[in-house]
Amino acid sequence: MRADRLVSLVLLLRQHGRMSAATLARELEVSTRTVLRDIEALSAAGVPVYAERGRHGGFALLPGFQTELTGLNHDEALALLVAGSRRGAQAFGLGSALASAMRKVVDALPESSRATAAEAARRLLIDPETDLLSRRLVAEEVPDALVAEVRRAVVAGHRLRIHYAAVDQPPRWRTVDPVGLVTVRGQGYLLATRSGVDRTYRLSRVLAAEELDEPARRPERVDLDRAWRERSTRFRTGGEQVTVLVRVDPARREELVGTALSVRDEAADADGWLRLEAAFQDSRHAEWALWQLATGAEALSPQWLRDRLRDRAAAIAACYGGSYGASSPPGQIRPILSEIDHV
Incomplete structure (x- = not known):
């Protein structure tokens, strides 16, 4: 995790020039003290980062410094693949990974294209939080650590133990075979099977999760869009209509x-x-x-x-x-x- 953060720090300085410790801390979602320690580590490793003091001071890299540290890690690549909207990445606990990956993508662009791409991106807005009537989309708050545990089990193909609070029922532990994760209008769902029967769990009702070492009992391939449509149809046509x-x-x-x-x-x-x-x-x-x-x-x-x-x-x-x-x-x-x- 620290190696990724150091890379992100270098890329932020390359793309934005001089930045204060407070601004870097906000971008990297860490404390100012952590940023100062990271700056010291970069300097000790030979990265030409220097401090400028004063009211408009901050940290910067020597002009012309180049780096090849743009390789994406697993979570960053995954974040890009689900980043049809930034909200999708946030719902799956990949918000920080997406921000880090996008910094690497921007840094990999030719210098002549970097400014043009950044300006074009500012002209495009996908799926804003409010519509023209100022109705705000209320996304469910699910702890990143919990979503990350569920996501790891889904991606690795391992069974998952969840402490789940169903409607009007006391919370209890269940062991499930995860199939995939779906986000709809800010709400996240885990598609799984339990004892071979399809089950859909709302992430906001998962109180705790534990990835198990056992392999999940599920098909090797899945059409998640089709699976979601089928479950939605069963939901609409079942119950107490x-x-x-x-x-x-x-x-x-x-x-x-x-x-x-x-x-x-x-x-x-x-x-x-x-x-x-x-x-x-x-x-x-x-x-x-x-x-x-x-x-x-x-x-x-x-x-x-x-x-x-x-x-x-x-x-x-x-x-x-x-x-x-x-x-x-x-x-x-x-x-x-x-x-x-x-x-």
């Missing part, structure tokens, strides 16, 4: 269809609205989808869904029905609003 009969404004039809699992029947009413029979993953999914459409849709059945939507609307109306702070007592509306928060 609910069917809803709904009237929808034609202008809002695509919104409804886009959130439903499927539409099984559709007809036009006399007033021009559409009557659809739509399937949803479960009751919370149906409630959330109809609530998003507000008055652009009306659930006709089942009755429990109409009751829930009515209670939601009543809770909001009570909250805003009077002057500030003069609405219904908190105890009356809090249970309903807490339900809203969890949908």
